[in-house]
Amino acid sequence: MNAEEALKEAMSAQVADVQATPALGGAVRRRHRGRILRFRTAGAALVMVAIAGAVPAYLAVTSGSDPTAAPATREAAATVRSGIAVPDVVGMDAKAARRTLEAAGLVSQYKMGPRSDTTPANIVVSQDPAAGAEAEPGTEVAITLPAARPEREPQEAINQELPPDLGDLGEEGGHRFAGVDFVYLPEGLKWTHWFVRNTFGKTSDSTMWNDSGKNTDAYGIQVIVYSGDAVDKISERMTGYGKQGAEPIDIRGKEAYLVSVGEAVGELANDENTPPGEGSTRTLIWVVNPDLAIELMMSPDYAKRIDGDAELKKVAEALRPAE
Amino acid sequence: MTEEDESAFDEFLAARSTALLRTAILVCGASQHDAEDLVQGALEKVYRHWPRIRNDNPQAYARRVVINAAITVSRRRKVIQEITFARPPDTAVPAFDVGLRDALFAELRRLPTRMRAVLVLRYWEDLSENETATLMGCSVGTVKSQAARGLARIRERMSSFEGASA
Structure with a gap:
């Protein structure tokens, strides 16, 4: 690697996680208004001095000989008015709230609150001062918006180290992936330095192991770890397996299905959907807790060489949600 | 507006x-x-x-x-x-487990400000020498020499790092 490339990579790594917040637009406009306000107040003060100084100067201003003086006079009037009742902006979207506050002579300041499952990110959840409170013109009213949910983009990584938040596979003794400790794996299986995020549903992570540890070779065992909303989908899929006649088994007290599936998601392999000669995949699937479901798959080729079902069960019995 | x-x-x-x-x-x-x-x-x-x-x-x-x-x-x-x-x-000797990336970024931070800006514009923003010169308000020659000197420092750090971890 030459210096230019190395430098570029070092710079990329340094700022890879940096994202501008959606609140930036609000912050920029707030600064802008703050600046305008300072100018206007200064202008107003000058006119006030002129008024105090001499009556003819005041007459000159109102007679309209100086076109710039008229707006300044209005500002002067605004600065002595006081006691605005703060309008209620909770429940408005951010833009409407800003306009409402501005119309009342107040300045809005966006604040980011905790993430909300119920309120969209652009809806005001609270304000300070509260509605009805009396405030001086130009007072900043803090309006709190829920933080945006992080986007979950599908992502595939090949020959990369696991990001620390995703686990420690690949390290000496590492066995954690996506919040699950894979305590047991069949002997000889190596991690392949391949993983995908949010590919099997919005909140899923998947990786695989095989004999060679090379991701150019076929997988031996692949796991998909589902969390969040994806768990509900897995529950539905399991109900479907039951309806198609599969018998549940028990994995550490939870109902699980060890089934053969073909290409079609949610369908058990049968003569119709799995052409002869094409192996179906042995799959063990269960919901560990309301925020965690696991799907373990064994490649047909690998299953021929070991006792596939027994090994899948052993992997499943041994794994633990990370503390 | x-x-x-x-x-x-x-x-x-x-x-x-x-x-x-x-x-x-x-x-x-x-x-x-x-x-x-x-x-x-x-x-x-x-x-x-x-x-x-x-x-x-x-x-x-x-x-x-x-x-x-x-x-x-x-x-x-x-x-x-x-x-x-x-x-x-105290300029501590970086530990061996500090990655090359971190070492290079640390070196980048030690460069004079304008030299660093030239490197960022040329190799991070991928601007041409011409564009960089226009943006920084300096001559193309200055961009060239600043980039060359900055890169030389990065290269030096790279080789010392490779030497240390070998």
């Missing part, structure tokens, strides 16, 4: 603000928080002149404002650091 100007500005932010923020962090070597403040200030300038510049390469304008602000901040910080560290800080 018309309603249309406002929404065009929002679109501009959505498309460009992350890149500007990253550039600011690289040039001034600051934390994300400090860089955010700097970028906000720069974007306020962009916003102020938005109706005039929105159809005339606002990205280049914004980048120039951000770079200038970052250079100013970085210099100011350097002065503060020099005052604070009247006694030279």
